[in-house]
Amino acid sequence: MKNVKKTRRRDFITYGMVIAAYLVVQALLDTGHISNSLKNQLIPICVYVCMAVSLNLVVGILGDLSLGHAGFMSVGAFTGIVVSMSLQNAIPDGIVRLILAIAVGAVTAAIAGVLVGVPVLRLRGDYLAIVTLAFGEIIKNVLTNLYVGADGNGLHISFKNAMAMGMGLDGKTIINGPIGAVGVTKLATFTAGFILILVTLFITLNLINSRSGRAIKAIRDNRIAAESVGINITKYKLIAFVVSAALAGMAGALYGLNYSGLAAKKFDFNTSILVLVFVVLGGIGNIRGSIIAATVLTVLPEMLRALQDYRMLIYAVILILVMIVTNNPLLRSVTQSVVKKLKAPFVKKKDAAPAEGGDSNG
Amino acid sequence: MIGLISNLISGVSLGSVYAIIALGYTMVYGIAKMLNFAHGDVIMVGAYICFCGINYLSLPPVVAVLLAIIACTALGIVIEGLAYKPLRSAPNLAVLITAIGVSYFLQNSALLIWKSDPKVFPSIIKLEPIHCFDGQLTIGGVTLVTVLCCIVVMVCLTLFISRSKTGKAMRAVSEDKVAAQLMGINVNRTISVTFAIGSGLAAVAGVLLCSAYPTLIPTTGAMPGIKAFTAAVFGGIGSIPGAMLGGILLGVIEIFAKAYISTQFSDAIVFAVLIVVLLIKPTGILGKKISEKV
Numbered sequence: 001m002k003n004v005k006k007t008r009r010r011d012f013i014t015y016g017m018v019i020a021a022y023l024v025v026q027a028l029l030d031t032g033h034i035s036n037s038l039k040n041q042l043i044p045i046c047v048y049v050c051m052a053v054s055l056n057l058v059v060g061i062l063g064d065l066s067l068g069h070a071g072f073m074s075v076g077a078f079t080g081i082v083v084s085m086s087l088q089n090a091i092p093d094g095i096v097r098l099i100l101a102i103a104v105g106a107v108t109a110a111i112a113g114v115l116v117g118v119p120v121l122r123l124r125g126d127y128l129a130i131v132t133l134a135f136g137e138i139i140k141n142v143l144t145n146l147y148v149g150a151d152g153n154g155l156h157i158s159f160k161n162a163m164a165m166g167m168g169l170d171g172k173t174i175i176n177g178p179i180g181a182v183g184v185t186k187l188a189t190f191t192a193g194f195i196l197i198l199v200t201l202f203i204t205l206n207l208i209n210s211r212s213g214r215a216i217k218a219i220r221d222n223r224i225a226a227e228s229v230g231i232n233i234t235k236y237k238l239i240a241f242v243v244s245a246a247l248a249g250m251a252g253a254l255y256g257l258n259y260s261g262l263a264a265k266k267f268d269f270n271t272s273i274l275v276l277v278f279v280v281l282g283g284i285g286n287i288r289g290s291i292i293a294a295t296v297l298t299v300l301p302e303m304l305r306a307l308q309d310y311r312m313l314i315y316a317v318i319l320i321l322v323m324i325v326t327n328n329p330l331l332r333s334v335t336q337s338v339v340k341k342l343k344a345p346f347v348k349k350k351d352a353a354p355a356e357g358g359d360s361n362g
Numbered sequence: 363m364i365g366l367i368s369n370l371i372s373g374v375s376l377g378s379v380y381a382i383i384a385l386g387y388t389m390v391y392g393i394a395k396m397l398n399f400a401h402g403d404v405i406m407v408g409a410y411i412c413f414c415g416i417n418y419l420s421l422p423p424v425v426a427v428l429l430a431i432i433a434c435t436a437l438g439i440v441i442e443g444l445a446y447k448p449l450r451s452a453p454n455l456a457v458l459i460t461a462i463g464v465s466y467f468l469q470n471s472a473l474l475i476w477k478s479d480p481k482v483f484p485s486i487i488k489l490e491p492i493h494c495f496d497g498q499l500t501i502g503g504v505t506l507v508t509v510l511c512c513i514v515v516m517v518c519l520t521l522f523i524s525r526s527k528t529g530k531a532m533r534a535v536s537e538d539k540v541a542a543q544l545m546g547i548n549v550n551r552t553i554s555v556t557f558a559i560g561s562g563l564a565a566v567a568g569v570l571l572c573s574a575y576p577t578l579i580p581t582t583g584a585m586p587g588i589k590a591f592t593a594a595v596f597g598g599i600g601s602i603p604g605a606m607l608g609g610i611l612l613g614v615i616e617i618f619a620k621a622y623i624s625t626q627f628s629d630a631i632v633f634a635v636l637i638v639v640l641l642i643k644p645t646g647i648l649g650k651k652i653s654e655k656v
Contacts, residue, residue: 065455119637123644126397130595131640133588134633141630159626269588273399273462280459312470319463320445327452 011205014288018201021295022194029190037302045298046193047255050200052278052290054247057204059276060285061213062240063220065129067272068116068136072245073252074143074267075112076105080253081181081262085174086150088185098187102196102253109249110242112139117241121234136272143264148175180263181256188258196254197291200247204287207243216240281322364498369621370614375505377613378512379574382567383590384597384605385519386560392536392600393556396454399461400441401564402587403468408434408565409483409572409582410476416484423486430565438561439554446557447550472580480579483572504573511570515563516606523602528555536600589616592636598649607647612636 025042028034051073058066080101091097116135123131147158151171158164162173175181207213215236218226227233256262278297282289300318304311325331383405390398408430415426445464449457489503523529531552534542543549571586572578589612597608612632619631639647 059455065458119641123640126391126599127595127640127644127646129397130592131637134592134636137588138630138633141627141633145626269584277459277462280455284455309474312466313474316463316466316470319466320460323452323456323460323463324445324448327449327456329451 007209010288011209014205014291015198015201017288018194018197018291025190037305038299041298041302042190043188043193043254043258045295046190046197047251047258048275048278048294048298049197049291050251050254051248051275052282052294053197053200053204053287054244054251055275056279056282056285056287056290057207057240057244057247059279060283060287060290061208061220062216062237064121064124064237064241065126065276066132066241066244067129067269067276068132068134068139069244069248069275070267070269070271071116071136071139072109072112072248073255073271074139074264076102076109076249076252077256077262077267078143078146078148078175078181078252078264079108079249080105081184081256082148082155082174084187084257085172085181085184086155094185094187095192098192098254098257101187101257102250105249105253105256106246107249109252110246112249113242113245114238116245117238121237121241133269133272136267136269140264140268143267144178146175146264147173147177149173178263178265180261180266182261184257184260184262186258186260188254193254196250200250201287203243203247207240208287212236212239277319281319364495365621368499369617371501371505373614373617374610375508375574375613376617377593377610378508379567379571379609380586380590380593380613381512381606381609382515382563382570383586384594384609385515385602386564386567387591387594388597388599388602388605389532389556389560391594392602393532394446394553396446396457397461397591398560399458399587399591400464400468401560402583402585402590403465403472404434404437404441404561404564404583405568405571405586406472406578406580406583407437407468408568409578410472410481411565412486412569413481413483413572413578416486423484427486427566427569430569431562434565434568435558435562438557438564441561442554442557447553469580469584476580478579480577483576483578485573485576486569487573504570508570508574511566512606512610515566519559519602522559528552532556589632592633595646596636596639598646601646601648601650604646604648611647 025034029039051069055066055069058064058069083104084097084101087097087100091100116132120128120131120135142159145159147160147162147165149156149162149165149167149171151168153168156165156167156171158166162176165171165173167173173182208217215226215231216239218229218231219233219236223233252267275294278294279290281297282291282293301311301315304314307314383401386401386404387398390396390401411433412426412430415421415429416423419426421429441464445460446457449460485504487504487507489507491503492501492506493499494501523532531542531547532555534545534547535549535552539549542552567586567590568583572582590609593608593612594605595608596612597604597606599605615635616628616632619628623631643649
């Protein structure tokens, strides 16, 4: 009983943190205290938080390194854009279209997740990582050569060029090959992003705390032991992988509907890596850490804008230093003892001490 | 038929560049068990240094190439010492992220130093093309030099690894770090040497790559880096002949896919072949099968 309460309390803190952050930002927005450049970052922050949380499900909870998460994001983004743009006349209400786009984005990304997951999850370790990377590149390559248009007769798809779609005269190109999506109506709002974070958190945290979640963690900690107590490895690995892909698809749909134009090359290897950096810096397996890291690291380059050309250089140095410092055995033991001492007066019950981080398996 | 041979030759040539890069990945992986994502950017640095040596210092090409090799070797040692050495006992992912940090660092330093406008790499290989079959088949000088370089590198490296004392130490460390240390091998020095050799090879690859595709920008190394990394995995990561085989196969597949299937989807085809190979042989073509102990 005690254990259940502890995880639940921890989850409530996570939800509370997100809601509080939303309220504070919303208040600042209303009073005009947020600069324009930061305002433009609000929706990407929400998207990256969702991406980081969903990737953490694979990297932290399932324990498999995925380097192609941006691929699922792009699948979600492009289907989201197609859904929203092709239904523009049928459903005039923006919010309904946004919800529909996110839902369809999630479904297609989940299908992509199954297609990728079934072969990939047979592999292990670095080989699995490289295959997810390869799938990410394939998805990017295919989407770069995708042409989608809509006219009175419905959707037209081609992999050759815009002419090959054979649209009627009233036809409108939605996705134009390497140029990407063009003329997209922006539907994403900060509130929608906030709700998406809550939905992502709800799905992720419930999965982690469920019977399936425990099975997934058991696979991570010891695959052979898990298998020998009758856990179906493939099934649970696939569950984690597909849920993660679907969540990335949702985030992607929101991202796609935040810009008037979007090219597939935006979702390259670097984007996958960016999200992985959030997960690792936030703490592997630590959902709350992912949220904080995604927020801080999306805002950080903006904050460093004053340094102009040097900002990405400083970002890189910070990244390296943080990794070295947090993994230094001497420093680690020092900070741990300091944290313990600081916490000591507040900790009444003995079991509350190893709160967060206990989940991370390194 | 001539077309096929011509494509095969350009495939082998491109594959040779991949193979030289893949050697750097595979050696570092074999010995330090880490994916060195910054390797692709060392290629770019090497190419830039060679470019500067020729254009600004007007050095003869051979000296400029040597300068690039020396600089990259030094760079490899410095990167290893500053960024990776402190993380020797850290979890794999932490090292991976650090490598990505180093990659960002190199790319952005290059952006600051050399700016984002593309530089045209000078043609330093001035070898007459060879004509065969009554001039139906032309083999470019760059192609020839690339393949020759690859063969030389492969032979030298194999001899070095199998015969020299340092090579022996490298094999020992990659087999079992602790046992190697107990035998009196300086593990840290051996890892440094591995990085030095890998980075020196990266400089060679950078010069060859830019001789074939002369546009030089700070992200030049990124995509060949990923492809070569794929090649290393393809052949079985950690295995030196595997990297060679993987690199050449990848180059041939890429050129054939471009020539006979689709130019636009060549990347997708290359990666799809990789996936199929890994599904059939989960540890690559020449990779060792790892048996799991309970």
